Amino acid sequence: MRHPFVKICGITTMDAAAAVAESGAGAIGFVFAPGSPREVSVEVAQSLITELPLSLETVGVFRRQPIEMVLRIAGQVGLTTVQLHGGETDADFDRLHAEGLDTIRAISIDDYLRLTAAGQLRTEDRLLIDAVTPGGGERFDPSRLTGEPPPGSWILAGGLTGQNVAELVRAVHPPGVDVSSGVEARRGVKDPSLIRAFVDAVRAA
Numbered sequence: 001m002r003h004p005f006v007k008i009c010g011i012t013t014m015d016a017a018a019a020v021a022e023s024g025a026g027a028i029g030f031v032f033a034p035g036s037p038r039e040v041s042v043e044v045a046q047s048l049i050t051e052l053p054l055s056l057e058t059v060g061v062f063r064r065q066p067i068e069m070v071l072r073i074a075g076q077v078g079l080t081t082v083q084l085h086g087g088e089t090d091a092d093f094d095r096l097h098a099e100g101l102d103t104i105r106a107i108s109i110d111d112y113l114r115l116t117a118a119g120q121l122r123t124e125d126r127l128l129i130d131a132v133t134p135g136g137g138e139r140f141d142p143s144r145l146t147g148e149p150p151p152g153s154w155i156l157a158g159g160l161t162g163q164n165v166a167e168l169v170r171a172v173h174p175p176g177v178d179v180s181s182g183v184e185a186r187r188g189v190k191d192p193s194l195i196r197a198f199v200d201a202v203r204a205a
């Protein structure tokens with residue numbers, strides 16, 4: 001069986017970045033959203049990325065920030081991928097693609113179901129489906145997705161941990177999973193052993 005792709009988000013230190021690289025995860029996320037307990041500076045993200053294997057997808061997470069700023073930071077840091085959490089337009093995604101960036105459109109489960117019912121969901125976007133408050137460790141009932149399986153290589157997020165991810169993978173079969181607060185020793189501080197345990201749990205599912 002093919003295991004889901006794993007993204008570990010909110011990395012701010014070298015020991016956590018090394019744990020992500022060694023764990024076999026497919027992507028590492030850096031949060032540039034002001035006010036987040038995981039916010040990282042351009043300089044720190046640059047220094048972490050230079051130590052990472054080229055095979056790892058490097059994702060910048062942004063929330064309601066101008067697209068010019070997103071593009072500037074992506075270029076400075078050397079990101080492969082941009083994850084947007086609201087305020088973006090379809091034209092913003094087209095612009096990012098034109099600049100050679102991959103994208104992830106983060107969307108709450110409520111908005112996903114609403115847009116799907118209205119026939120307004122862009123099916124070409126790689127979706128990250130989350131609860132309502134990103135990075136808050138909040139979960140949603142995965143059975144809400146079973147009637148409306150998302151298109152493409154979508155990513156399940158929201159309150160995942162090394163304890164619950166295997167059961168969710170078996171129940172929902174997401175192509176990808178994403179974790180942030182569920183691999184933290186305390187708010188905003190990653191625990192390398194929890195990162196490794198999370199990836200191991202996904203592989204054991």
Ligand SMILES: O=C(O)c1ccccc1N[C@@H]1O[C@H](COP(=O)(O)O)[C@@H](O)[C@H]1O
Pocket residue numbers: 009010029031033036037038061062063085128130133134135136137138157158159160178179180181182
């Ligand atoms: O982590 C944050 O503080 C954050 C801030 C702004 C936008 C997104 C943020 N986090 C994203 O939330 C999901 C799920 O996180 P969790 O596992 O429930 O804690 C993840 O994609 C983070 O990138």
